Amino acid sequence: xxxxxxxxxxxxxxxxxxxxxxxxxxxxxxxxxxxxxxxxxxxxxxxxxxxxxxxxxxxxxxxxxxxxxxxxxxxxxxxxxxxxxxxxxxxxxxxxxxxxxxxxxxxxxxxxxxxxxxxxxxxxxxxxxxxxxxxxxxxxxxxxxxxxxxxxxxxxxxxxxxxxxxxxxxxxxxxxxxxxxxxxxxxxxxxxxxxxxxxxxxxxxxxxxxxxxxxxxxxxxxxxxxxxxxxxxxxxxxxxxxxxxxxxxxxxxxxxxxxxxxxxxxxxxxxxxxxxxxxxxxxxxxxxxxxxxxxxxxxxxxxxxxxxxxxxxxxxxxxxxxxxxxxxxxxxxxxxxxxxxxxxxxxxxxxxxxxxxxxxxxxxxxxxxxxxxxxxxxxxxxxxxxxxxxxxxxxxxxxxxxxxxxxxxxxxxxxxxxxxxxxxxxxxxxxxxxxxxxxxxxxxxxxxxxxxxxxxxxxxxxxxxxxxxxxxxxxxxxxxxxxxxxxxxxxxxxxxxxxxxxxxxxxxxxxxxxxxxxxxxxxxxxxxxxxxxxxxxxxxxxxxxxxxxxxxxxxxxxxxxxx
Amino acid sequence: xxxxxxxxxxxxxxxxxxxxxxxxxxxxxxxxxxxxxxxxxxxxxxxxxxxxxxxxxxxxxxxxxxxxxxxxxxxxxxxxxxxxxxxxxxxxxxxxxxxxxxxxxxxxxxxxxxxxxxxxxxxxxxxxxxxxxxxxxxxxxxxxxxxxxxxxxxxxxxxxxxxxxxxxxxxxxxxxxxxxxxxxxxxxxxxxxxxxxxxxxxx
Numbered sequence: 001x002x003x004x005x006x007x008x009x010x011x012x013x014x015x016x017x018x019x020x021x022x023x024x025x026x027x028x029x030x031x032x033x034x035x036x037x038x039x040x041x042x043x044x045x046x047x048x049x050x051x052x053x054x055x056x057x058x059x060x061x062x063x064x065x066x067x068x069x070x071x072x073x074x075x076x077x078x079x080x081x082x083x084x085x086x087x088x089x090x091x092x093x094x095x096x097x098x099x100x101x102x103x104x105x106x107x108x109x110x111x112x113x114x115x116x117x118x119x120x121x122x123x124x125x126x127x128x129x130x131x132x133x134x135x136x137x138x139x140x141x142x143x144x145x146x147x148x149x150x151x152x153x154x155x156x157x158x159x160x161x162x163x164x165x166x167x168x169x170x171x172x173x174x175x176x177x178x179x180x181x182x183x184x185x186x187x188x189x190x191x192x193x194x195x196x197x198x199x200x201x202x203x204x205x206x207x208x209x210x211x212x213x214x215x216x217x218x219x220x221x222x223x224x225x226x227x228x229x230x231x232x233x234x235x236x237x238x239x240x241x242x243x244x245x246x247x248x249x250x251x252x253x254x255x256x257x258x259x260x261x262x263x264x265x266x267x268x269x270x271x272x273x274x275x276x277x278x279x280x281x282x283x284x285x286x287x288x289x290x291x292x293x294x295x296x297x298x299x300x301x302x303x304x305x306x307x308x309x310x311x312x313x314x315x316x317x318x319x320x321x322x323x324x325x326x327x328x329x330x331x332x333x334x335x336x337x338x339x340x341x342x343x344x345x346x347x348x349x350x351x352x353x354x355x356x357x358x359x360x361x362x363x364x365x366x367x368x369x370x371x372x373x374x375x376x377x378x379x380x381x382x383x384x385x386x387x388x389x390x391x392x393x394x395x396x397x398x399x400x401x402x403x404x405x406x407x408x409x410x411x412x413x414x415x416x417x418x419x420x421x422x423x424x425x426x427x428x429x430x431x432x433x434x435x436x437x438x439x440x441x442x443x444x445x446x447x448x449x450x451x452x453x454x455x456x457x458x459x460x461x462x463x464x465x466x467x468x469x470x471x472x473x474x475x476x477x478x479x480x481x482x483x484x485x486x487x488x489x490x491x492x493x494x495x496x497x498x499x500x501x502x503x504x505x506x507x508x509x510x511x512x513x514x515x516x517x518x519x520x521x522x523x524x525x526x527x528x529x530x531x532x533x534x535x536x537x538x539x540x541x542x543x544x545x546x547x548x549x550x551x552x553x554x555x556x557x558x559x560x561x562x563x
Numbered sequence: 564x565x566x567x568x569x570x571x572x573x574x575x576x577x578x579x580x581x582x583x584x585x586x587x588x589x590x591x592x593x594x595x596x597x598x599x600x601x602x603x604x605x606x607x608x609x610x611x612x613x614x615x616x617x618x619x620x621x622x623x624x625x626x627x628x629x630x631x632x633x634x635x636x637x638x639x640x641x642x643x644x645x646x647x648x649x650x651x652x653x654x655x656x657x658x659x660x661x662x663x664x665x666x667x668x669x670x671x672x673x674x675x676x677x678x679x680x681x682x683x684x685x686x687x688x689x690x691x692x693x694x695x696x697x698x699x700x701x702x703x704x705x706x707x708x709x710x711x712x713x714x715x716x717x718x719x720x721x722x723x724x725x726x727x728x729x730x731x732x733x734x735x736x737x738x739x740x741x742x743x744x745x746x747x748x749x750x751x752x753x754x755x756x757x758x759x760x761x762x763x764x765x766x
Contacts, residue, residue, distance in 0.1 A: 224610070
């Protein structure tokens, strides 16, 4: 077996390895077509919006500390507060944050020197800051009040000009998403080295591929819906106005045909991250690799058939049961992933690094979010808890307990590759404890207030719910505080973290077979992927990792005399 | 030791490989864009479809249906235009020359005819139709399609301009811009076929 390949080639290449150099900060502030720069640009931009969206969430919880209006002057002001919170977190934080990891990691995992369309990639990123600014400006003009879902007639008859700016911003973000996804699909399908068949591709690439397919197929529907909304608001058409022959349900159909698949845009890359992190940090092959890759595709396809479960209370009754069934079916591929993760860590040599802790946190929280998802898919239950805090709790378990935990896991996992420095593990564990407990105590009691009947999207509620809401708010403040720990950790580690070396986690995927941070061309020679990206625990795998160490770290470590 | 000649040879081979990959990427990227963006047109068809259910019949009572003659002429012009683009591409592959330019020019001319008729139809929707979603969705769909057709026709004109300066050759790496513009024009034609059937034929 000629599989014990040194990824770097001969000694000549070794001499060419220059001193590891991080790009100057100014390179991040201007137009660049380097996917690694673009990845960091995406990441930092998303993080800024995460802070803004998080501050708005703190505002929401502060308002709900008492059952009366206190922080906000009116219910309408509260409406615009949670509208901005949801919009920012979904369109400006989670979706671009996955583009950040996708950009930085995917070409490296494929052993490619750059992406298929570097210019398009940069263009897709630079659409985001103006879109974000347009949306935020809307908040100060006369804010959108219709929630992130923008149902008409709330968004046509009642919202101010901020709603128009909201739609324009969302339009730009949709365009960015489509262009970025075209780039991802072509890169993943065309830019792999010949040795890497599609069945040897790392699972993050599978997940990004599935995500991108959803994005290119679904986002045009968002564009259509937003075009109609803009026309109704600005030119006096009546597509959503029943008095002119229009239909408010039209928006719900078209919007959810995009936005339900968009839920998977937000969580599928996180599932890919989880397969990477769990396998590497428990030193075991991924359990059922093919099924995990295919389940991503299955989720992508079935995800297009479930949108109307968001409309159970407004849909024609005879359509409810079919959508209830498709919604429950989607739990099957998700369940495959869950069992694959359990099978992967089962009996492994688990290292409880911060990345691993957040990955395990994802598993526990996503199971809760998934099960409440199946509960909500059940029609009789859904009609009972429709528009209550139970729904809020469900999607935060999926989007925070799922996506954000995976974003944190990915951060701790790939930060050494991105910056060349390790993140502080102690701070990472403290961050995990605060986030995990803060998250659980914030969102779990929401199930209870929801089932007791507290409606969502209200600033004034029944005083009977005060105690539970105070508990939720207190935990939410702890959760908000925990974000500062990771922000501090990022800054501190960037300047003072331990030198990471090429392959700190002793991983087999190709992004670790180059220096940290990688040189502008990513690899000095065409890298040779190991035959199985997750084939840990064999002699051949150890030899491959040794070869990476020999090629990079021993040389780098020699002057400090560490080994 | 490698000699200079060997190194130059090696560089040439790697350049060729890079060009081949670039072309492959461009083609796949264009195909994905076509499949993706057609969904925006499908979304508008869904709009049209759902709004029909708000009326007892389609076109609604008291609204005369659209005249079929002119739009059919426009559709035929667009089809011939697309066929002409196919011919132009074939001519280009056989060798860059007058045959390509003539066919491309006639494609652009027919495209202009198509757009002119669509603009006329857009401006002449009856008031009775505009009072209902029959006229509303008609203007939405033709307007949306018009914006795309106009932009892509501009690209076709730019390609013609550069072609008449001899900037392309029969080599497929050199003439990706021609192929790309042609594929965008097929997209416009296909999207219009969908709209034509939905707007004029399905009642």
